[in-house]
Amino acid sequence: MKLLMTPTSPYARKAHVIILEKGINCEITPASPWENDEQLLATNPLRKVPVLIADDGEIIIDSRTICEYLDSLNSTPPFLPTEPKARAAVKNRTALVEGALDSMLSIIMAKRVAPEMDSAAWRDWLMSKVGSVLAYLNKDIATRNDSFDLSDVGCFCLLDMLSFRIPDYDWRTTNPALTAWFENIAPRSSLTQTDPRR
Ligand SMILES: N[C@@H](CCC(=O)N[C@@H](CS)C(=O)NCC(=O)O)C(=O)O
Structure with missing residues (x-):
């Protein structure tokens, strides 16, 4: 799994924090929304970070969707209650x-x-x-x-x-x-x- 991000993006930081908290194996890949970043252009028509590329190639955009997806991968600790x-x-x-x-x-x-x-x-x-x-x-x-x-x-x-x-x-x-x-x-x-x- 790969997270395209820039460290100054607070949206991307949320996803990175959850990856670290949950011990998820994920490559952190720098991507700039301000340059013609090829990986970003190929994965998100909005050219915004973060973008998550799952192991099967599935592309997940928008920090809230990414964080919810990451949270569903394991339950330690949970970031969204089920109730x-x-x-x-x-x-x-x-x-x-x-x-x-x-x-x-x-x-x-x-x-x-x-x-x-x-x-x-x-x-x-x-x-x-x-x-x-x-x-x-x-x-x-x-x-x-x-x-x-x-x-x-x-x-x-x-x-x-x-x-x-x-x-x-x-x-x-x-x-x-x-x-x-x-x-x-x-x-x-x-x-x-x-x-x-x-
Ligand atoms: N709703 C998006 C917002 C992402 C966003 O705006 N990211 C900024 C970086 S902080 C960006 O890539 N901006 C480039 C642009 O708007 O063209 C999310 O939650 O992921």
């Missing part, structure tokens, strides 16, 4: 995290590909979505036991990406419970091994 309501709750949080990531990426992409689209009003609109997702997660995390499910992996990748890419954005002061959770979980080996600053 329908608990599973829906994890998927809801995962969708919120994904929406916040998409908002951030839209800002970064505008700067990179179409600077004329990059305005303060556009950035404020998108960052207000990031802010309200973080406020929701800050409340939610205080009501949950220690866990590390698919939404938690995404949440960590989102917060670390904010710290890494938009260091002036202070998400910590207004979200103390989320900050404590983040600091507590950060030394986990799968997270340090996938740190994009490495």
Whole structure:
């Protein structure tokens, strides 16, 4: 199995974390969405990372589908519960995290590909979505036991990406419970091994 990815992609990082956590044998293959990367062009018409190529050649795109597939390969540890309501709750949080990531990426992409689209009003609109997702997660995390499910992996990748890419954005002061959770979980080996600053 092969994961096409770039280490700075928070979407790809989620899949890499799950591979490490579950001890899955998978080759990590660098692929750039910014260059005409042949493997990426051949596997994902959207030219986005991550892409998973299974041992039988099956191509799986989009981090949520990839993570769900990886989770189904073995049950130690599980990242998605099987009980329908608990599973829906994890998927809801995962969708919120994904929406916040998409908002951030839209800002970064505008700067990179179409600077004329990059305005303060556009950035404020998108960052207000990031802010309200973080406020929701800050409340939610205080009501949950220690866990590390698919939404938690995404949440960590989102917060670390904010710290890494938009260091002036202070998400910590207004979200103390989320900050404590983040600091507590950060030394986990799968997270340090996938740190994009490495
Ligand atoms: N929904 C996709 C988003 C993936 C994504 O946007 N990846 C970025 C890297 S962080 C990318 O490849 N961008 C290139 C592009 O949008 O052309 C997923 O969850 O995998």
